[in-house]
Amino acid sequence: MRTIFLSTVFALLSFVSHAQLGGQSIFQSLNIPSSARVAALGGNNIAVKDSDLNLAIYNPALLDSATSNQVALSYVNYFSDVNFGFASYAKNLDTSWTVAATIQYASFGEFAETNYIGEQTGTFTAGDYALILGAGYKIDTNFTVGANAKVIYSTLVDYSAVGGAVDLAGVYHSKKRRFTAALLMKNIGYQFDNYTDDNLEELPFEIQLGISKKLKHAPFRFSVIAENLQQWDLTYDNPNDQPEVDPVSGEVVDDNSFEFGDMLMRHIVLGAELLISDNINIRLGYNYRRRQELKINDRPGTAGLSWGVGFKISRFEISYGRASYHLAGPSNHFTLTTNLSSW
Numbered sequence: 001m002r003t004i005f006l007s008t009v010f011a012l013l014s015f016v017s018h019a020q021l022g023g024q025s026i027f028q029s030l031n032i033p034s035s036a037r038v039a040a041l042g043g044n045n046i047a048v049k050d051s052d053l054n055l056a057i058y059n060p061a062l063l064d065s066a067t068s069n070q071v072a073l074s075y076v077n078y079f080s081d082v083n084f085g086f087a088s089y090a091k092n093l094d095t096s097w098t099v100a101a102t103i104q105y106a107s108f109g110e111f112a113e114t115n116y117i118g119e120q121t122g123t124f125t126a127g128d129y130a131l132i133l134g135a136g137y138k139i140d141t142n143f144t145v146g147a148n149a150k151v152i153y154s155t156l157v158d159y160s161a162v163g164g165a166v167d168l169a170g171v172y173h174s175k176k177r178r179f180t181a182a183l184l185m186k187n188i189g190y191q192f193d194n195y196t197d198d199n200l201e202e203l204p205f206e207i208q209l210g211i212s213k214k215l216k217h218a219p220f221r222f223s224v225i226a227e228n229l230q231q232w233d234l235t236y237d238n239p240n241d242q243p244e245v246d247p248v249s250g251e252v253v254d255d256n257s258f259e260f261g262d263m264l265m266r267h268i269v270l271g272a273e274l275l276i277s278d279n280i281n282i283r284l285g286y287n288y289r290r291r292q293e294l295k296i297n298d299r300p301g302t303a304g305l306s307w308g309v310g311f312k313i314s315r316f317e318i319s320y321g322r323a324s325y326h327l328a329g330p331s332n333h334f335t336l337t338t339n340l341s342s343w
Contacts, residue, residue, distance in 0.1 A: 026201040029106035036333035040308025040321035041271030042285025047182040047210030060146030061169035063136025068092030081109030165189025178214035223271035
């Protein structure tokens with residue numbers, strides 16, 4: 001049974017690599033948002049500079065002195081028995097440098113191991129683990145740059161893989177205009193050890209660009225993130241889609257009226273925050289590509305939508321995010337943050 005399971009997994013990965021973006025590389029757990037705030041804002045947000053370590057984990061250029069001594073813990077109840085999360089700590093070294101260390105994990109659950117006649121002989125597990133060391137450097141009052149160095153380890157029964165990657169980022173922030181722009185190149189790396197011989201795979205390299213703007217006379221902040229700028233066409237052919245046929249001619253109708261807009265929107269993640277006070281805010285997000293890939297056509301539901309809330313209680317900031325991927329159910333994200341300097 002274990003052999004059949006592994007063969008099926010590798011076969012599906014090989015098939016998906018020709019179909020959609022998600023199956024073209026290894027260590028895809030790096031792209032799953034663990035932070036409750038990020039999940040609530042559509043699954044990606046690299047362009048909000050408000051001293052939140054949970055955002056600086058993904059964009060190291062957001063690390064600054066205000067994130068020093070912050071500790072962040074996150075847990076995600078994903079689907080089935082899949083769980084993942086992280087633990088992170090940041091420390092300011094001087095007026096320019098701030099560093100952070102993060103341990104990230106993804107547990108895919110426990111599986112029954114059986115022999116060729118179906119008798120259970122034990123169990124096995126699968127998971128991904130990453131150690132991330134980040135640094136942010138303040139150039140001046142407006143510009144910061146940053147980098148993450150990652151070591152990733154993945155295990156699947158008796159198989160394992162090891163890789164290394166770096167993220168490079170830059171941020172422009174204008175406090176006066178309440179505006180932030182960010183550029184991120186993530187997961188630039190290499191697989192050092194592979195699951196099987198002669199089967200090295202690429203890491204999920206990605207280029208992102210993001211902006212955010214807080215309104216002057218209203219308690220709102222809006223964010224627009226452009227993902228996967230290294231590849232224009234993110235669409236794929238769904239074999240289950242039935243083509244539209246002209247009832248008179250019998251020919252297949254090829255509707256390209258929204259082709260450009262559809263391709264463009266598959267790169268866009270939208271987020272909004274209602275900043276009720278310093279102690280509470282409400283978050284909303286919309287991920288167009290997630291909705292198009294995972295919705296059921298006759299019952300799209302809330303696929304692609306997400307929401308969450310963040311509030312402070314004493315020395316703790318608690319965040320909850322809920323993201324709808326599919327009609328089958330959402331993911332639930334919980335994050336706890338505190339600053340050790342306040343104790």
